[in-house]
Amino acid sequence: MxxxxxxxxxxxxxxxxxxxxxxxxxxxxxxxxxxxxxxxxxxxxxxxxxxxxxxxxxxxxxxxxxxxxxxxxxxxxxxxxxxxxxxxxxxxxxxxxxxxxxxxxxxxxxxxxxxxxxxxxxxxxxxxxxxxxxxxxxxxxxxxxxxxxxxxxxxxxxxxAPYGRTGVYPMQEALRGMTEGLPPTEKVALARRLIQALPSTNWLLNNPHISDHRLADANLYDLLLHSCDRPxxxxxxxxxxxxxxxxxxxxxxxxxxxxxxxxxxxxxxxxxxxxxxxxxxxxxxxxxxxxxxxxxxxxxxxxxxxxRIAPDGPDVIPVLRDIDGPMVAKTAPPGGSLEFDLMGSVVALPLPRLAGPILSRIDGKTSLGALHTAIEPTTKATWEQFLTQFRQLFDALGGLGKMHLRRG
Ligand SMILES: C[S@@+](CC[C@H](N)C(=O)[O-])C[C@H]1O[C@@H](n2cnc3c(N)ncnc32)[C@H](O)[C@@H]1O
CATH class of the missing domain: 3.40.50.150 (Vaccinia Virus protein VP39)
Structure with missing residues (x-):
């Protein structure tokens, strides 16, 4: 191409x-x-x-x-x-x-x-x-x-990636032959007709991970009519x-x-x-x-x-992304869990006991050392206890891209 x-x-x-x-x-x-x-x-x-x-x-x-x-x-x-x-x-x-x-x-x-x-x-x-x-x-x-x-x-x-796009590549091949030489708008029209007419055995219909073609024409074109696409x-x-x-x-x-x-x-x-x-x-x-x-x-x-950066010292600063720390802190009971939708499956991630006090204080500026100093009087957690629990929190939220780390 x-x-x-x-x-x-x-x-x-x-x-x-x-x-x-x-x-x-x-x-x-x-x-x-x-x-x-x-x-x-x-x-x-x-x-x-x-x-x-x-x-x-x-x-x-x-x-x-x-x-x-x-x-x-x-x-x-x-x-x-x-x-x-x-x-x-x-x-x-x-x-x-x-x-x-x-x-x-x-x-x-x-x-x-x-x-x-x-x-x-x-x-x-x-x-x-x-x-x-x-x-x-x-x-x-x-x-x-x-x-x-x-x-x-x-x-x-x-x-x-290939496996989650099961059904996409046979559809691309099927459409490629029958739409060759047509202007882009006609290719889209024909692809939409084919989608409406698909038998229930079709893998694209049975793939819950793909829904782009139901949206704008540009999405449908990119998904099913692209002239060059390899996962x-x-x-x-x-x-x-x-x-x-x-x-x-x-x-x-x-x-x-x-x-x-x-x-x-x-x-x-x-x-x-x-x-x-x-x-x-x-x-x-x-x-x-x-x-x-x-x-x-x-x-x-x-x-x-x-x-590489890990939550390993007092100078590391946690930054939340797309979640409201104080809100999560209020709604998550001590020792509770947070539920996330991950590629169509709901996963529950256990939160450590100190999740509430920690989450309510993360503002993207406060270091782990300062966070520990702030919660120590009420929680009596030592630095090691605090760090163990912070790591558990970071494994969950950092692992899902809801928390990032930087150095002060
Ligand atoms: C699927 S779109 C992705 C656009 C954008 N990166 C995003 O994620 O929203 C692919 C874009 O890559 C551009 N493109 C393809 N080949 C290219 C090349 N060799 N050099 C520069 N741009 C290219 C296309 O024009 C198109 O705008």
């Missing part, structure tokens, strides 16, 4: 479909590239917002990742800039209008291919979300990005990273990949002991059948150790 075919698709259907007028109502956030998340997983929790962060968003589309990060950098007072690059003028126009609607001036918009970064960079952080799996040669794409990465930098990627299993993703001289530092969200979340049989779990993080993740992917995509932070192998 030529790069012109790819551009033509996104000119007809900028993806995802976004209305710049909605910027006054909400900020779309997600992964990869949420500022708190990337600071934890790429920079080991260390960031000095007086130093400009140099960011590339490769294949920025209609702007979700760009707008989120540009807004978060502006809010943090970081003087850095984001270079947005995409093949599609129509997609870029939407992204530019969204930036304008927010008054964001920290983005440089460019038309171009991530395969030809010609002298751009180096970048401390590169976002490439939902793009590599659409390239003829994804490894060449990742090599191009890795070549623009500054020392100590990292890449946040999202690629499609990556965990081992294939690790191989892709390796081929560009990179390693998977973190999978998002980490707890989704943990076998014991899904399998409760102790004898089965015992057989997995000794497996590394990636082997366990690959096992979980095969067993759940629910992963439609993988989100990962990729670093040069030599940078992996420096990028």
């Amino acid at each position: 030529s790069i012109d075919d790819l551009r033509a698709q996104y000119e007809a259907y900028p993806y995802p479909a976004r209305n710049p007028a909605d910027e006054s109502k909400r900020l779309i956030t997600g992964s990869p590239s949420h500022l708190d998340e990337l600071v934890q997983h790429v920079f080991g929790g260390r960031i000095d917002h007086s130093k400009p962060l140099r960011v590339l968003v490769a294949g920025g589309g209609t702007g979700d990742g760009t707008i989120m990060l540009a807004q978060q950098m502006a809010d943090a007072g970081n003087p850095g800039r984001i270079t947005y690059i995409d093949l599609s003028d129509a997609s870029r126009a939407v992204a530019e209008a969204r930036a304008k609607a927010r008054g964001l001036t920290n983005i440089d918009f460019r038309r171009g291919s991530l395969l030809e970064l010609d002298g751009l960079g180096p970048f401390d952080y590169i976002d490439c979300c939902g793009v590599l799996h659409h390239l003829d040669d994804p490894a060449a794409g990742l090599r191009s990005l890795a070549g623009a990465l500054a020392p100590g930098g990292g890449i946040g990627i999202m690629v499609y 990556y299993s965990m081992p294939q993703l690790a191989e892709l990273a390796d081929s560009a001289g990179l390693a998977i530092a973190t999978l998002i969200d980490p707890l989704r990949y943990e076998p014991s979340l899904w399998i409760k049989d102790a004898r089965v779990l015992k057989r997995l002991e000794g497996m590394g993080m990636l082997e366990r993740a690959a096992w979980t992917e095969r067993i759940t059948g629910a992963f439609t995509k993988h989100i990962a932070y990729l670093l040069r192998p030599a940078d992996l150790d420096a990028a």
Whole structure:
């Protein structure tokens, strides 16, 4: 497939479909590239917002990742800039209008291919979300990005995963033959007719993890009519990273990949002991059948150790994301649990006894040392007791991307 075919698709259907007028109502956030998340997983929790962060968003589309990060950098007072690059003028126009609607001036918009970064960079952080799996040669794409990465930098990627997309690829094949040569709007019309007429045996109909095609035309096009789309299993993703001289530092969200979340049989779990993080993740992917995509932070192998941060000392600062700590503290009884929807399954995560007092005081500024000092008089918890319970809380909330860590 030529790069012109790819551009033509996104000119007809900028993806995802976004209305710049909605910027006054909400900020779309997600992964990869949420500022708190990337600071934890790429920079080991260390960031000095007086130093400009140099960011590339490769294949920025209609702007979700760009707008989120540009807004978060502006809010943090970081003087850095984001270079947005995409093949599609129509997609870029939407992204530019969204930036304008927010008054964001920290983005440089460019038309171009991530395969030809010609002298751009180096970048401390590169976002490439939902793009590599659409390239003829994804490894060449990742090599191009890795070549623009500054020392100590990292890449946040999202690629499609095979088992949760069961039913998508036979439908793509079926539609490819019968829609060849038609204009995009007719392809969409025909695909919608086919969906209405599918027999109950069809895997897409029976796949609870896929619902995109019921939404906007751009979603349907991206899901079923894309001219180039290859999913990556965990081992294939690790191989892709390796081929560009990179390693998977973190999978998002980490707890989704943990076998014991899904399998409760102790004898089965015992057989997995000794497996590394990636082997366990690959096992979980095969067993759940629910992963439609993988989100990962990729670093040069030599940078992996420096990028690790754990709740291990008084200077570590916890930051909550998308949850209201005091509200959870009020509603969760001591020793209770929190329920989350994870890929269609409800999981209950036990909370430690001190969850309430800790959660009600997390404000993104207070360190673990200060948190302990604040709750010690009422709870009588020693530093070790506090840390044990905080780790349990972090395993649950951090594992689900609801809490991040940084260093003061
Ligand atoms: C599925 S959209 C994802 C958009 C955005 N990253 C997001 O997550 O919302 C893929 C985007 O990648 C762009 N794209 C595909 N190949 C590209 C290339 N070689 N260089 C730059 N952009 C590319 C397309 O034009 C399209 O806008």
